[in-house]
Amino acid sequence: MNPLLRRLAPRTLRGRLSLVALTTAALLMTVLTVAFTTVTDRHLRHQADDELRNRAAAVATTIDTAGPRVRVLETANDQLLDANVWIYTGTHLLEQPPSTTADSTLTRAAGRLAAQRERACSTADADSPHAVRLCADPVGSRHRATVVTALDLAPYRSSADTLLLGSLILDAVMLACTYALTRLAVGRALRPVRTMTDQATRWSAVASGERFGTDGRPAELARLGSSLDALLDRIRTVLRHERQLTGELSHELRTPLTRIVAELDWWQARPRTTAETEATHEVIADAARSMRTICDTLLDDAREDDTATAPGTTAVEPVLRRLAGPWRGRTVLDVTEPELAAGVAPALLERIVSPLLANAVRYARSTVTVSARQAPGSVRIEVTDDGPGVPAAFAGDLFQPGRRADPGDGHDGAGLGLPLARRLARTVGGEVSHDPGHTPGARFRVDLPAG
Template structure:
C-alpha cells in the first residue's frame, strides 16, 4: 500500500534525487582526479654556461627543484581530492534535504486528496474534492474521484428513496388484506377453518407490517446521515429507558426475565425523540426476544466526558465476536437460536446503528465473556434543563 504522508513515495523520490546527485558528483570527482594527475614534463636548459667545477652542483640543484615541484603537485592533488570528497559529502546531505522538500512539494496535492477522501463516507457523499489548479495528472485524478462520488451519491439516494417509497406504498394493500379478513370473520357463524386461516394470515400480516415499519425507520435514519435532524430536541436517555421498560413490562413478565436497572436522569442528549425512542425500544426488544426463559437484562444510562451512554446487557449462550460485529447490518442474525422468534425482523440492530450514526454517536456490540450480548450506544452529551 502506498503511503503518502512521510511514507514510501516521498522516501523513494528523496532517495532517487539524492542518488542521482551522488552519482553525478562521483563522476565529476573522478574526472577531476584524472585530469589533475597529468604529468608535468620538465626540460633541462640546452646549455649551462658554467665551468666543469660547477656542473655537478647545477645538476643536483635541478633535481632538487624537480623533486620539490613534484611534491607540490602531489600535495595539490591530495588537497583537491580531499576537498572534493568533503564537498561531495556536504552536498549529498543537502541533496537529501532538498529532495525531501521537493518530494513533499510534489506530493502535497496527493496528500490533500487522500485526506479529503478519507473524510468522505457513505454518510457524506455530497462532499467533493474540488481540486483547483492546472489540468495535470493530479487534477485528472481528483476529477475522477469526484465523478465516482457523484455516481455513488445518486445510487445511495435512489436506494433509500426506493426503500422508503416501497415500504410506504405496500401499506395500502396490507390494509386492504386486513380489512378483507375482518369482513370474512365478521360474517354470521364463520367456519372454524376460516377463523383459523384468518388468525394465521393476521399474524403474518403483522410481521410484514413490522418489517415495513422497520424499513421506513431505517430509511429515515439513513437519510439523516450527514444532514441536520429537523426535530432535534433535548432528551434524557434515562427517561426513554424508563418508558421502554414500562411499555415492555408484559413481555418481560411473560419470559420471567429479571431486570437490573441503573438508570440515571442526567444522561441528556440532543436528537429526534421519535428515532431515539425507537433506538431504546429496539435495544430492549433485542434483549427480550433473544434471551433465554428466566434470564436477565441489565439496562443503565450514564454521562461522562465522552458523552451520554445507554448500555443494555443480556445473558445467554457464548457468542462469537466476529459474528456479533455484523449484527449492525440489515437481516444479520446469530444462528437458529436468534431466528426462531416470529417477532424478529432482522432489522432491529441495523436500525439502532443507523439512528446512532445519524446523531453523531457510536454503537458498540460486544460478546460477553460469560455469555450473552452487551450493546452500548454512545451519543453526544448535552446540558440538562437544570444545568
C-alpha cells in the first residue's frame, strides 16, 4: 500500500468499517444517480417530442392537400400556430416562422428533416445552452406536405439540472447519514467487546476466578466470552502451576542448601583437620548433587509435558482410566467429554482421586462408577459405590485426620486418605466433598479448576 494511503487509512475497526460502508454507499448512489439522470433526460425529451407533435397535428388541420396544389388555409389568430413552424411541400418551403430567414440554422435543420419525408426528430446546437428540438410530421396520405415544429429545450434542461442538483444534495446527505449511523452502530456493537477486553485484562492481572459465561449474550459475544474464559482459565492454571512449582522447588532445595550452609558454618568455626575438611567437602558435594538431581528431574518433567495441554493441565480421562485399571472388572468409567482437562498436574490428580477410588472399591458390593464432566469454571469428578455408605454419625468427622468410621474392620488404614485428598484439592483451588443425599452407597465429589 502507498505510504500516504497507509497513513490516511483509519486505524480503528470502527473507522475501517465506516469507510467501507461509505464507499459502498457512494458507489450505489453514483449508479442510482446516473440511472435517474438518464431516465429523467429521456422522459423530458419524450415530453418535448409529444408537445411538438401535438402542435404539428394542430397545424396539419390548416393544410389542404386535396387539390393539385398544397394550400395553407388562413385562420383567425394563427400567430400561435405559425410560431416556430415550417411547412414544406416536398423540399419547397411554403411557410416559415416570421423570426427566421431562409438561410438560418434552424431553417436549414428543418429543411433536412422535411427532405426525409417521414416522422423524425433532431436537436439543433445540442451542445449549446440554446439547443432547439425539431420534429417533422408528414401531412396527407401521400406525404405531399411536411410540418416541422421547433421547441426551445432551455426550460427542460433547467428542470433536468435542478433535479440533478437535488439528487446530488440528497446523495451527500445520505452518505453523511450512512457514515454517521455506521460509526454509531459499529461503535455500539463493539462496546461489549471493549468492555470484555478490559475486564479480561483486569481479571488476568490478578488471576481472578470471575468469568464471562454465555448466558444472555448474542452468539458472537458468547463465543468470544467462551474463548476469553478458556484463556483466563489457562492463565490461571499456568500461574497456579508456577506457584506450585516454585513452592515445590523451594521446599526440595531447602534441605540440601541447609546442609551446605551448616557444613560451611561448622568448617569455618575453627581450624579443621584434613579428614574433617574432606568430610565437609563430601557432604557439600553430596548436597550439590542432590540439588542437581532435583533440578534435572523438574526439567525432565517440563520436557516430557504433553504439548497438547498448557503447563499444569491434565487430560482427565487417561488418568482416571489408569487409576481404574487394577479394578477394571469392578469399575465403570463415564467421561462425557474425551477432551476434558483439569487445571492440575497429572500426579496431583492421581493423588487426589486415588484414595477415593481405593475406598470405593474396598466398600462396594459390586460396582464402582467414576464419572467426570465439565461444570461452570471447573471439572467435577464423582466416585460412587453401591456399598453401605458413610454412617450418619460419622459424616461430620469424615475428613478429620486419623479418624475412621470402623477401626476394627480389618483394614490397616490410618484415616489419612480423605483428609489428604481434600487438602491437596484445596491447594489448587478445588474441593473434595461427600454427598450425604446419595443412597444407597456413597458418593464423593472432586471439584477442580478447569484446564
